Amino acid sequence: MAKNKKLVESITSRDEDFAQWYTDVVVKAELIDYSSVRGCMVLRPAGYAIWERIQKVLDGMFKKTGHVNVAMPMFIPESLLQKEKDHVEGFAPEVAWVTHGGDEELTERLCVRPTSETLFCEHYAKIIHSYRDLPKLYNQWCSVVRWEKSTRPFLRTMEFYWQEGHTAHENAEEAMEETLRMLDIYTEFCEDYLAIPVIRGEKTPKEKFAGAERTFTIEAQMHDGKALQSATSHYFGDGFAKAFDIQYSDRDNQLQYVHQTSWGMSTRIIGALIMVHSDDSGLVLPPKIAPTQIALIPIASHKEGVLEAAEALKDKLEDRFTLILDDSDKSPGWKFSEYEMKGIPLRLELGPRDIKSGSCVAVRRDTGEKISLPLEGIEKAVAELLEDIQNNLYRQAKELRDARIYDAEDYESFKKLIAEKPGFVRAMWCGDEACEEKIKEDTTATSRCIPFAAEGHEATGDRCVCCGKKADKLVIWGKAY
């Protein structure tokens, strides 16, 4: 028993060493393995299954709002990448280049896409001619490569999976509407499915996407109080359209430039999922995103009738829930720990005692609570339990986050809060990039976003927390991943 305990405790305590805890969970839950390529991870079945769930739900939301999927090439000729000045400047330092095909040196080197704006723009220039061709609402699921200096599983890898939506519209209003519509979809997805509360807002000019006119973001707070940018939605105006010559004839036969957007969410969100909900026993997954919702564990399965009863229960539940029945000869205790480590939201135990009493034991992953459920009408009880787990995870995360958003009026208290209190600080900002720089230098905190005033974030004063000059922007500040 004592030595077995050691196995259970092989996850580093979250409060003791958050970074090590994170790595332990990711590896022990078998989400990823390290590969022989620096900064690139193997997404193992348990990890990829989460991504597949994310894809399925998000893709459904995209389709419902009229988007269609395409696949763009993974290579971008250097000359194409160069077309939009801010864009290339932003990404050039971190692109991977292909210089040879077989033994022959290429006349023009190809970059491995770090993002696909240029490819979409090139294509749009060819296929958009009339206002009747608009809007174009394209999305693609793919992986991209950025030559990162330091990497961590999910949070920052050299190759990562994501979706990138790229749309073209007749005018600024429509493009802006689309930008915010996608921010809404990401918000809904994070809060309703991942049970991660987010703060919505706009990035400051310093933090916005290379080539964008405006960048909107949803920011989540991790269990250690640090921020993680969970998705972004960019409004491009007609900047890319002018660089790539994407024009159409409008209703009055006048040539117009399109207005564009792009938006993305990546496998990084899985890092958020882990850092928001998981605990010292391993991964915790919200039922609505968990690839497997229930682990059904027969107790004393060699005894007469146990396996049969477990099979019958499985048949009863598997149409409505994703479930695995583990009838392997591992000990029950081993299985309990294993499925806790893997984050399965609900465990059902079925043994001789339960069969005799016509019930089974349910154990919640979020609270550890054990509940006896009558087998009669168990579908409904399980559905309610899963819903309650989903809601509880969201509530817990939101309560913790809300308790860790502080307001600062002056620079001294601002610095003190950032240094001493994990979490976010709300403070006024004058709009000067120099103040952002100074704050970053003094505290390592960055501006996460300018939250929407209509969503409960009204100005807390009229002076910049850094320089004291007149300020009309409330900014959420925090240390970020």
Next chain:
RNA sequence: CGGGGUGUGGCUCAGGUGGUAGAGCGCCUGGUUCGGGACCAGGAGGUCGCAAGUUCAAGUCUUGUCACUCCGACCA
């Protein structure tokens, strides 16, 4: 890119001053078990990250290099 740490069976690690490679867990076979990581017996499995060098002899010493990890800088 700077600073710290670590590379030895699948995993976690032990191997003072150089001298034929070890443990626990896991894995395989058989048996007994089964309500919080079970037990017994037998068995398989390692060019010690990689490359040079010193030496009669290198897991151990020297140099280089690669990877992982943590903390910064940079970026998502």
